[in-house]
Amino acid sequence: MLSTMQDVPLTVTRILQHGMTIHGKSQITTWTGEAEPQRRTFAEVGERATRLANALRDELGIDGDQRVATLMWNNAEHVEAYFAIPSMGAVLHTLNLRLPAEQLVWIVNHAADRAVIVNGSLLPLLAPLLPHLPTIEHIVVSGPGDRGLLADTQARVYEYEELIAGRPTTYDWPELDERTAAAMCYTSGTTGDPKGVVYSHRSIYLHSMQVNMAESMGLSDSDTTLVVVPQFHVNAWGLPHATFMTGINMLMPDRFLQPAPLADMIEREKPSHAAAVPTIWQGLLAEVTANPRDLSSMKQVTIGGAACPPALMEAYDKLGVRLCHAWGMTETSPLGTMAHPPAGLSAEEEWPYRVTQGRFPAGVEARLVGPGGEILSWDGESAGELEVRGTWIAGAYYGGAGGEDFRPEDKFSEDGWLKTGDVGVISPDGFLTLTDRAKDVIKSGGEWISSVELENALMAHPEVAEAAVVAVPDDKWGERPLATVVLKEGSTADYETLRAFLAEKIAKWQLPERWAVIPAVPKTSVGKFDKKVIRRQYADGELDVTQL
Ligand code: AMP
Secondary structure, eight states, X not given: OOOOOOOOOOOHHHHHHHHXXXXXXXXEEEOOSSSSOEEEEHHHHHHHHHHHXXXXXXXXXXXXXXXXXXXXXXXXXXXXXXXHHHHTTOEEEEOOTTSOHHHHHHHHHHHTOOEEEEXXXXXXXXXXXXXXXXXXXXXXXXXXXXXXXXXXXXXEEEEHHHHHTTOXXXXXXXXXXXXXXXXXXXXXXXXXXXXXXXXXXXXXXXXXXXXXXXXXXXXXXXXXXXXXXXXXXXXXXXXXXXXXXHTOEEEEOXXXXXXXXXXXXXXXXXXXXXXXXXXXXXXXXXXXXXXXXXXXXXXXXXXXXXXXXXXXXXXXXXXXXXXXXXXXXXXXXXXXXXXXXXXXXXXXXXXXHHTSOEEOOTTEEEEXXXXXXXXXXXXXXXXXXXXXXXXXXXXXXXXXXXXXXXXXXXXXXXXXXXXXXXXXXXXXXXXXXXXXETTTOEEETTEEXXXXXXXXXXXXXXXXXXXXXXXXXETTTEEEEEEEEEEOTTOOOOHHHHHHHHHTTSOGGGSOSEEEEOSSOOBOTTSOBOHHHHHHHHHTTOSOXXXX
């Protein structure tokens, strides 16, 4: 028997129309570095998005599912592009402005982007790439920057504000199939070529609803979220869409991502929520320790993209800011888990839950798979690779492949689950604890050592600013951990002291013998520890390693 329910497509267009009317008064505040930030209501953003869609169609001739790329910071214009492009049936392709040039070129060509909307401040990045981007016919420039850099391009160049000025404020939005592509984002590609993940209207809609649930970020129109996580990093974790659903105000840092302006922004605009990777929170902590600011407006902060060191969580607790740990991937839209402890616990009882990656929502099914392909039980002890499936989880990559070395069976199981490459355990009450990336696990004498556990223990030392642990080849054990540490200014800690500190928490056989102090942990394009660089530096003899 079929249901008697209506079948209305779940689309980004619907989110736009809802946000700009029902929540028309909510605001996007964009930091400008000047005395006053730029403030725009959802009604204004919606109207400007509508005018942008008209311009893209009538002036640039964007049609069908053509790709329109953005090379932009987090700001109101980028949100306008977020809604205009998918709503007209085209595909938004957010470009990661921190990728190496050759990867950006590869990605734009792979996606066959026809146009790019770019912030003026990023023209020095875009201009030298243009001769290698034959598919780009149109360049729309927004905000301050040197237009002279585009003097030699074959593509047509437009000023964003001039382009949208005077365009119609209505658009005959097409009736879209909810399963069609709305947006795409390439994985940050720590191994092999980047892989394109294509989000559908339906997946974005359902994911936004999940972001807004109390068990996830659970914000409302009385909240303001500081969106530090870039709009090119998994759609800023779904926040621009989720905010238009419930009227959450957005505070956008634009290019002012350094700790000092972030601290100023928080003190002045008093966001109640923020979202960013751990390295941002590390930097901010150092800043407010040196120059105190009031961060206490932030009731909740979503921290993810890499493991949050428990010591960081404790430090923010002392500032009255609660970090809530979340796990996800480009392939999972990204919301996978969030670490809200179960109800009714004391602060002390909550702690072991808060330091996990968290619980899965109903929309994400999870299983752990052991080395022999067996499904492991949720006993909090059996470690295996995490596999997930759900309506906002990727089931394939764009173009079917991601480079010559790519084998689909490495990423998707025969029965259609995504193999995350993350290794961990799940407790009987469904809390996920990741112990490593499959490729970062240290395999020592047939046993596994978690690099993340060693890093967290090291970063709890008061004189350690950052620590990254990688596997290095060892004649006797196969692999052993190499600890690389960044010491805080003025630290006098030596390796023996650090090793003794670790020994209080870590089994003796897991303690690293190889140590190196480094000036900073290398980071990926989205601010995560880039361990492959450390492995290479070690292999090339570039590190000053001491063996204890
Ligand atoms: P990306 O697609 O760039 O967002 O990277 C996704 C990967 O980041 C995941 O597969 C994890 O390895 C890692 N990751 C994300 N969130 C967390 C977290 N809370 N704890 C540990 N690793 C994380």
